[in-house]
Amino acid sequence: MWAIEAISLRKEYGRTVAVADLNLQVRQGEVFGFLGANGAGKTTTVKMLLGLVRPSAGQAFVLGRRPGDPAAMAHIGFLPEHFRFHPWLTAADFLDYHARMYSMPAEERRRRIPELLERVGLAGWERTRLAKFSKGMLQRLGLAQALLNHPRVVFLDEPTSGLDPLGRREVREIIRQLRDAGVTVFLNSHMLGEVEAVCDRVGIIRQGELVRVGTLEELAGGTLQVEIRAQGLTPELTAGLARWGRVVRQEGNDRVLLEAAKEEALPAIASWLVENGARLYALTPCRRPLEDLFVQIVEGER
């Protein structure tokens, strides 16, 4: 069973096609990054997957059930794009109310709520009303709300918007912890660095159409750039590297940028260099930054 599955999912708002025939599968335990320019259809997709918006056509399944089915929603967490709640509630009351919607017993709520506030960096704020929360604090509280029920699938729509650098790092850390715990995460984000750091797979949507899906390596076209730093890189050695890929650039005679076909070649390259007398200091694989890719896909193919 897929954690998330979309089959020809489509949404039209009048003449606007917000999402066009989206086919997508997300495995259980996977952190899936969903990228796209403003208005590309990311939020609309998430809303359809959660049953907030009715698709114009197609089907969606989350944990094998229709979006909105309470049996599935019991295991789902969601942080909306513009998270807000009644300003008169205190942080603790807010979480308590949402925990009760999950039918969480009082005793568990008493334990879980302080624990979550701590986890999102809001310990000590439980008695403060939401009206007094800053945007970033509210965002953190929304994140705590999304984790209340020990979800199996979490949808985060731009979780780091409004967060300070520290908060961003904490969110990244939380997502990693979720992945380690086997939780599926569907992450809408514009922070490409963040996506690179935490996502197993990435999908890129452009004007409602899913134009790319895959791991970061796959998106980079299967090639891998390797920076080689070694003493004694003779022209013969450099030329010899060609069997594993293409030499993109050479700087002096101690630095070479090689585009390798696959990651598995790295140990062979290392031992070959050493056997042939080079003194290897570093062999650093560097992926093509996601940003380049994103710009190329979203802009270049227009």
Place this chain on the structure above:
Amino acid sequence: MKIWLIAEMTFHEARQRRLVWIGALLGLLFLGVFALGYYLMYQDMARFAGPLSTQAIGAANGFALMGLYAINFLGVMLAVIISVDTLSGEISSGTIHTIVTKPLRRWEIVVGKWLGLLAMLSLFILFLCAGLSLITWLIARHIPPNIVQGTALMILCGTVVMTLSLLGSTYLAALANGVVVLMLYGLAFAAGWMEEFGAIFQNASAVQVGIVVSLLVPAEAMWKRAAYLMQPSFVREFGMSPFGAGSAPSPAMVIYTFLYVLVILAAAVRLFQRRDL
């Protein structure tokens, strides 16, 4: 049950918006003014016609009916105010997103809200009717007849308006919804009088138009029946009074109104289920 949780939250929300306090305060103010007026009026009547005379009781009841009429009107206003943006407000502020994505069905949200609003409205009307009865009892040893049924019918009248407003709030913003609902109520109000005058002047088409509109919005009809029941029999025989009713909608109309509320509530559920959030 999630329904009760939603109902509780709806009530809590009204309290936080100070609606409950304002309602209680205005209610007390109203009762104070009523008590004063009733006392002065009854003093005059008793001096003029004797404390337990038919005239005194008739006048006392007439004045009590006037008070009940005002309570009914306040109830209708409160019904609109508490419900006018109950769904649209949560939709436009986005607070609905984290609620709807919890393990509950959308109908539970609508029904829960409806129950919370119904509880508020009922408490308000009960509180005022009980207060009014206490005042008339203390001053004139008189309680309007059938006050219990009357109060129940007044609550039903407010419920019609509240449920319509809940229905409207699935799509309309607060202001538009308020205007629509109050206009519908105004229509029903006018239709009630049309029906009554039509009956007096034996104008069949006026009666028919009145009946049709009353069926579309059976709010005022419930007040008419309440007023009819809460008059002493001799006043009823005498005919029309400005705050009472010469003729009354039948018990069948009450059953119809119950069903009407259920149908409107079902329609609200249906609209809310279909809408994108």
